[in-house]
Amino acid sequence: MTGYLSEIYDGIKSLCAGLGVTLKHCFRKPITLQYPEEKPALPLRARGRLVMPVDPATGANRCTACLLCAKACPNGSLEITKAVGEDGKPKPRAAKYLYRSGNCMYCNLCVEACPFAAIIMSDEYETGTRDRESLDADLAAENHELKGSKLSWWLSKFKGEEPS
Numbered sequence: 494m495t496g497y498l499s500e501i502y503d504g505i506k507s508l509c510a511g512l513g514v515t516l517k518h519c520f521r522k523p524i525t526l527q528y529p530e531e532k533p534a535l536p537l538r539a540r541g542r543l544v545m546p547v548d549p550a551t552g553a554n555r556c557t558a559c560l561l562c563a564k565a566c567p568n569g570s571l572e573i574t575k576a577v578g579e580d581g582k583p584k585p586r587a588a589k590y591l592y593r594s595g596n597c598m599y600c601n602l603c604v605e606a607c608p609f610a611a612i613i614m615s616d617e618y619e620t621g622t623r624d625r626e627s628l629d630a631d632l633a634a635e636n637h638e639l640k641g642s643k644l645s646w647w648l649s650k651f652k653g654e655e656p657s
């Protein structure tokens with residue numbers, strides 16, 4: 494009989510302990526988000542889709558078509574066409590900067606290879622699509638504008654204040 498009562502006591506004790514834990518978590522600040530209605534605040538170094546931002550000081554991108562990023566890309570995701578002047582000589586800018594995000598693995602190696610901080614991994618991560626063609630983009634033609642803290646962070650990279 495004593496053993497039977499002891500088991501009932503242990504059961505009630507264990508139930509109360511479990512309910513206590515549940516009650517404690519009811520008043521905790523949630524650590525999850527109701528995505529996609531709620532979006533997370535991403536860290537500056539988050540690696541979303543690659544972009545080629547416009548430098549606010551010049552109104553143009555900073556790419557010189559040196560091709561170092563394309564050579565650094567392990568997946569062949571970048572294809573750059575140099576601009577050609579009226580004299581038929583190549584110019585230090587990209588006429589087309591083809592980025593195939595469909596086979597990009599977001600490794601950041603192209604960004605690290607660029608000596609002019611001309612490209613950056615953006616905060617754009619909702620890139621899923623059923624249209625494979627739409628995964629290819631000419632970054633030089635996009636005239637992507639960075640904003641807020643991401644812009645300040647990118648500008649500081651020109652001065653060597655921030656590593657890639």
Ligand code: SF4
Binds near residue numbers: 565566
């Ligand atoms: S992030 Fe990596 S895979 Fe994507 S384009 Fe750059 S180097 Fe290539």
Ligand code: SF4
Binds near residue numbers: 557610
């Ligand atoms: S993005 Fe940078 S590394 Fe790539 S071609 Fe332009 S200047 Fe060169």
